[in-house]
Amino acid sequence: MLKKLYKYDWKSVSMILLILHGVLLAYSIIGRLAITIGENMASGRGENFDTHLSLSTTIFGLGAVAYIMIYAIFIIGIVLATILYLAVRMQKSLFSEEGYLTNTLPVSCDKILWSKILVFWTWSIIDFLCVALSIFILVSYPDTMTDIVEGFHSFFGSLFGLGGFNAMLEALGVVLGLLIQYFFYFIALILFSICLGSLFKTHKTLGALVAFFGINMGQTIVMLILMFIIPPLSPISTIVTTESGRVISSTGGSGNAQTIFLLSWYLILSIVFYLGSRYIMTKKLNLD
Structure with missing residues (x-):
């Protein structure tokens, strides 16, 4: 079916x-x-x-x-x-x-x-x-094909590890993050916002728009707060030096930890939005 x-x-x-x-x-x-x-x-x-x-x-x-x-x-x-x-x-x-x-x-x-x-x-x-x-x-064009081929070669080289393991992880993280953010989070948020808008007695479309931008802004704020208060995710690096100026330690978020956090964050939100849409469709359906 x-x-x-x-x-x-x-x-x-x-x-x-x-x-x-x-x-x-x-x-x-x-x-x-x-x-x-x-x-x-x-x-x-x-x-x-x-x-x-x-x-x-x-x-x-x-x-x-x-x-x-x-x-x-x-x-x-x-x-x-x-x-x-x-x-x-x-x-x-x-x-x-x-x-x-x-x-x-x-x-x-x-x-x-x-x-x-x-x-x-x-x-x-x-x-x-x-x-x-x-x-x-x-x-x-014949004059630009060389640059185009080199660009693709560089991208796929990083993606498949030809530029080193760290470059491969970074490239895979970026690509996977974009895919999850659009195909899961973004579309699930659109669906959930539409379902929330249907609960309004009037101006359902306006309600869906408010829900979409409000939820997106809210989750961004929460995500940034979590990244700043959890040390492994913090984008701020702290460097401790001796009196002579020699660096003895430094702390800051790991790129891999941040990538894993963001992927998990958007996947979890996608599931929550889908389940929320499903709940409204089955328990709170409003066609008025």
Whole structure:
């Protein structure tokens, strides 16, 4: 039944998102073609070459600046629009008029929630791949490929231990932390905030927004307090020196300890948010 729910949720959100990401890729291809045309014009030869080249270069430069500005705004907008649209669709399918149908289906609450989460995961991955492909289309030229390959080689070298064990742990910690923070904590927080917003008699969307930002700010404050009061996690290093200035001891948080703490912190919060969403859906469901 989870597979059927997933297919239904996928179809309900994918049309608009496919169009948005298709436009992004088309915009990238247009930019790539424009850059190629501009390079051909700059390398061309003909009468009044200097005058034409100067004018063409000026126009091309102004157009390139405008294109890059619009492109940067477009990418940010696509990413935010994807998250916002998925969150809105999640809220409507669970607690609006459509929620009456969703919550009367002969399936468990867990399957309903996981269907939403899996669709969110799927489109988050597609969104990342489309943005990465879009950027690659614009920057992949014979002159830049060497730098791109070296960048990937350096990253994966650190990730798989070619740069040393400590570098590998740091790279793995960063990557794993980002994955857990987005795919577990962030999405679970969105789901939980939507469920909390449904408990409001009016202004449910506003209630969900307040819950999202309030919880996120609150957990950040608590996390920072814990990191400062627990010595192994403290980001502040204390160095003790003798009268001659020689260092005899130093204390400060371990990078590995901080990484483990942050990973555990976000995983625990993700579980708490999911269980909280499940509790509201089963015990405090409000479709008014």
